Amino acid sequence: MPATPAQPATSTPAPSAERPESPRFADIDEAHRMLAPLMEAIAAVGGPHCEVVLHDLSSGDLDHSVRVILNGHVSGRTVGGPSTNLGMEVLRDPGRNHDAFGYRGRTADGRELISSSVYYRDLDGRIIAALCINRDLSPVQGAMASLAALLPEAGGAGSEAPHxxxxxxxxxxxxxxxxxxxxxxxxxxxxxxxxxxxxxxxxxxxxxxxxxxxxxxxxxxxxxxxxxxxxxxxxxxxxx
Structure with a gap:
């Protein structure tokens, strides 16, 4: 789910294609123990602009779902922080596969994100956790803008072609x-x-x-x- 504490994502991600089912855990504590090393690995490779979040969805408390968060400065959230609009959609229709990869989101201050979310169930099939990765695109966009400024405008000076x-x-x-x-x-x-x-x-x-x-x-x-x-x-x- 995207890392927007105050506003929804720009679009609803499409479900993933058919693939093996994610592992199931006895409870959120077991999910935390098993996923913590993976979260550290993703954050280390993704760098400081890559936020990695484990949401506790077992109680349905979306106002305080953040169980673990690495590089939380990306969204401004901390442990105990909120879920997003996608968390609400998941709990409204828990029987569906909500895993999604490479969708776009937006932070409350307007920065674009590219995100992926994987949901985990307990042994009874209830969704209890979500592992979410949110990469801030603004550093790359800023670099691209700087490079674009070095290029001549399409059509040359004085071009008035309508768009x-x-x-x-x-x-x-x-x-x-x-x-x-x-x-x-x-x-x-x-x-x-x-x-x-x-x-x-x-x-x-x-x-x-x-x-x-x-x-x-x-x-x-x-x-x-x-x-x-x-x-x-x-x-x-x-x-x-």
Missing amino acids: ELVAPDVSSVLEDMISEAVAAIGKPAAVMTKADRIEVLRLLEDRGAFHIKRAAEKVSARLGVSRVTTYGYLDEVRRG
């Missing part, structure tokens, strides 16, 4: 517009300055994004600021 966003609904169009505006700044939202965020809003305002319903709410979530702050920035853009 059309085609999607099945207006919400998806808005998400693409926000992603393009953030990408144009060249850095993840989590490290943007106030001026950077105002420029994101200027780009969106120029394209008419705020004519779409709930646009300010979605922009606020992506930039990691409140709606009040977003409206304040938008006023600055419109006054300028």
Whole structure:
């Protein structure tokens, strides 16, 4: 499950393909003992931007499900911290295989994650634990943005060719517009300055994004600021 303590993942991961069933454990304590060395190995190879979490789902207490966490600074969680929206989905439909690999999530401050989750059951078939890996993509994205800045713009200077966003609904169009505006700044939202965020809003305002319903709410979530702050920035853009 993704490491978002305050907001849901960007999408629901697809279940894994057919594969051998995960081992079963007598209880969460046994799961902890058996999985702890594996967690250490993953964190050591993944480095400081790779969070590894063991969730205790045996009691159904999703507000305090984090049993063990390595590199918790990625999501800002500690032992005793919460699960995510995916934990709720698992407990709502425990009979299904919820294992998923390489899906995207997002932290509360707007950093993108790539994540995998494996769920473990007890001897009676109840889901009692989840092993989750969340890798922060913002360092890689920042490096890519720096390299992209060294390349000439496609089409050359003064190119005015339109760029059309085609999607099945207006919400998806808005998400693409926000992603393009953030990408144009060249850095993840989590490290943007106030001026950077105002420029994101200027780009969106120029394209008419705020004519779409709930646009300010979605922009606020992506930039990691409140709606009040977003409206304040938008006023600055419109006054300028």
